[in-house]
Amino acid sequence: LAKTTQPISMDSYEGQEVNITCSHNNIATNDYITWYQQFPSQGPRFIIQGYKTKVTNEVASLFIPADRKSSTLSLPRVSLSDTAVYYCLVGERGFKTIFGAGTRLFVKA
Amino acid sequence: DAGVTQSPTHLIKTRGQQVTLRCSPKSGHDTVSWYQQALGQGPQFIFQYYEEEERQRGNFPDRFSGHQFPNYSSELNVNALLLGDSALYLCASSFWPSSTGELFFGEGSRLTVL
Numbered sequence: 001l002a003k004t005t006q007p008i009s010m011d012s013y014e015g016q017e018v019n020i021t022c023s024h025n026n027i028a029t030n031d032y033i034t035w036y037q038q039f040p041s042q043g044p045r046f047i048i049q050g051y052k053t054k055v056t057n058e059v060a061s062l063f064i065p066a067d068r069k070s071s072t073l074s075l076p077r078v079s080l081s082d083t084a085v086y087y088c089l090v091g092e093r094g095f096k097t098i099f100g101a102g103t104r105l106f107v108k109a
Numbered sequence: 110d111a112g113v114t115q116s117p118t119h120l121i122k123t124r125g126q127q128v129t130l131r132c133s134p135k136s137g138h139d140t141v142s143w144y145q146q147a148l149g150q151g152p153q154f155i156f157q158y159y160e161e162e163e164r165q166r167g168n169f170p171d172r173f174s175g176h177q178f179p180n181y182s183s184e185l186n187v188n189a190l191l192l193g194d195s196a197l198y199l200c201a202s203s204f205w206p207s208s209t210g211e212l213f214f215g216e217g218s219r220l221t222v223l
Contacts, residue, residue: 034210043113043199043214044152087151093210094203096165097142099151 004088009104018075020103022088025069033064033071036087038102044087048073075105083107111136113215115200121221122190130185130218134202140164141183142212143175144199152199158183159205187220195222 005023012018024033032051036044048055050062050071061074075082085102114133122128134141140159144152154167158177177183181202187194197219201212 032210036212041197041219042216043201044212045214046211049209049211085151091210094206095210096154096157096167097201097210097212098154099144101151 004090004100006086006088006100006103008101009106011106011108012078013108014079015077018078018082018105018107020073020075020086020088020105021070022073022090023070024088024090027068027090028092030092031090032093033062033068034089034091034097035060035062035073036089036099038085038087044099047086049093078105078107080107080109113200113202113213115198115215115218117218118216119219119221121223123223124190124192126190126222127186127188128190128220130187130198130200130220132183132185132200132202132215134181134183134200135213138202138204138213139181140203140205141177141181142201142203143183143185144201145169145194146197146199146217148196155185190222192222195220 034049035047038044048060048062052064055062063072087099087102116131142157143155146152155169156166157164161177172188174186197217199217201214
């Protein structure tokens with residue numbers, strides 16, 4: 001399973017765009033990149049998944065360069081309610097999903 | 110459409126006791142995974158059940174065991190509880206096979222071992 005490295009914490013202000021980068025140098029051919037969000041005392045929630053290039057949904061964008069050794073989760077115009085822990089996961093879809101320590105995002109007014 | 114439900118939400122046990130946690134998957138899902146999340150840490154994979162069999166297992170001792178029932182619900186059992194077993198235990202459900210691997214999590218059962 002590919003190991004991921006992401007910042008321990010980040011601060012932002014309401015209305016700003018937040019980019020969280022995840023490093024996964026030994027990603028395998030069959031691996032996908034998935035991001036989850038977790039609020040305190042709740043289970044993680046799937047945000048977005050991608051294999052290469054760019055993926056966008058109603059809440060976030062995921063940018064993956066051609067070498068796939070890193071990825072960036074982009075949250076547009078964050079609000080206080082986006083304060084949470086964000087996890088970057090790399091692995092085969094359907095295989096055991098392994099979480100790292102995540103990035104604690106704190107959005108300030 | 111009910112999501113993943115877990116019970117109990119909170120419980121307190123003493124060292125050496127045994128505990129059983131329960132999970133009902135999201136409607137239509139047939140696969141259940143269990144995770145342990147210590148305070149300030151990411152969720153750690155315990156095991157996954159499909160067709161009433163353990164399919165994948167993380168690095169947890171045999172004190173952690175599980176079961177899946179014909180209706181896809183699942184139980185997590187922990188024997189001989191240690192103080193270090195205090196954590197939030199999360200259940201996640203999905204399809205098998207999953208086209209995306211997306212997991213749907215419950216809100217967890219918070220276990221405190223005294």
